[in-house]
Amino acid sequence: MFTSLYTASAGAIAQQQGLDVTANNAANVSTQGFRPDRASFSDLVHTGVRAGEDAPKTGSGEKLAGTETLYVPAGGLRQTGRKLDYALTDGRQFFAVRTADGIRYTRSGSFAASAATNGRFYLTDAQGGLVLDRQGRTIEVTDEHPARAPGAFTFRNLDGLRKTGDNYFAPTALSGAAATAPDAGLRQGYLEDSGVDLADVMADLIQQERAFQLNTRMVQMSDEVAQTVDNLR
Incomplete structure (x- = not known):
């Protein structure tokens, strides 16, 4: 009975962690350029119920194996007409x-x-950071016209990138160092929508919530x- 308790507890913890990932995706369904994450799970140790190679094995629950950021496909493009918007x-x-x-x-x-303190205007993002061109230079803006286009950069291994917030x-x-990428995919006057598919998020939430409920029910049982066994002693 203690095995079932530990197994169910491990499963409930894993599903709660998965729910946190999915809930974060749902919260960013309207965030420009947001890339969603996908949770993956793996089994914990399997133990033989008796000695012997052919003996059946019982699991001991699951764990959150990790999260994967989904970079492709890109989100849909929305035309704004603003010269300072890019996708x-x-x-x-x-x-x-x-x-x-x-x-x-x-991606936003x-x-x-x-x-700036020198009286000139420069291209910045929503957090006030200075946007850089292909050569890593800041971009001056005059009458809503950027002097140069923002640079596009890519990485050898996208899975190595780390989300830092904002x-x-x-x-x-x-991930390796950033490398300049072709400008062919740069669109001025457009914004990229969130990469979150609301239908997929709702399906994941339902599945993970159901799994969480089953595990917590097993803990209770x-x-x-x-308690029943203890009362019989």
Whole structure:
């Protein structure tokens, strides 16, 4: 009975972690350029119920194996007509932004012109970071016209990128350094919608919530059985 309790508890914890991932996707269904995550699960150790190679085995629950960010396909494009809005049609490419924490990368191209201490205006993102061109230079804006287009960058291994909040990604040793990408997929006057598919999110929420409920019910039943056995002693 203790095995069933531990197995169900592990399953409930894993499904709760999966629900957190899916809920975050749902919360960003309207976030420009947001890339959703997908949770994956794996079994914990299987143990033989008796000695012997052919003995049946029993599982001990599951765990959250990890999360995968879905970069492709890119989100749908929405025309805005603003000269400071940009979108990337290739889901493997990013804009580069200079922030207080270093250079970060984002899919969100809703930019603005912000005044600097020298009295000039530069292209910035929603958090005030300076948008960079292909050469890593800041982009001056005059009368709502950027002097140069934002650069498009990609990475050798997208799975190595790390989400840091505010729709930013940071490179790691696994992702490799950023490399310039072709400008063919850069669209001015457009924004990329969120990559979250609401129908998929709702299906995942229903499945994970049901699995969580079944596991918590098993925890409750195991506890009731333990109490019954204890009362019989």
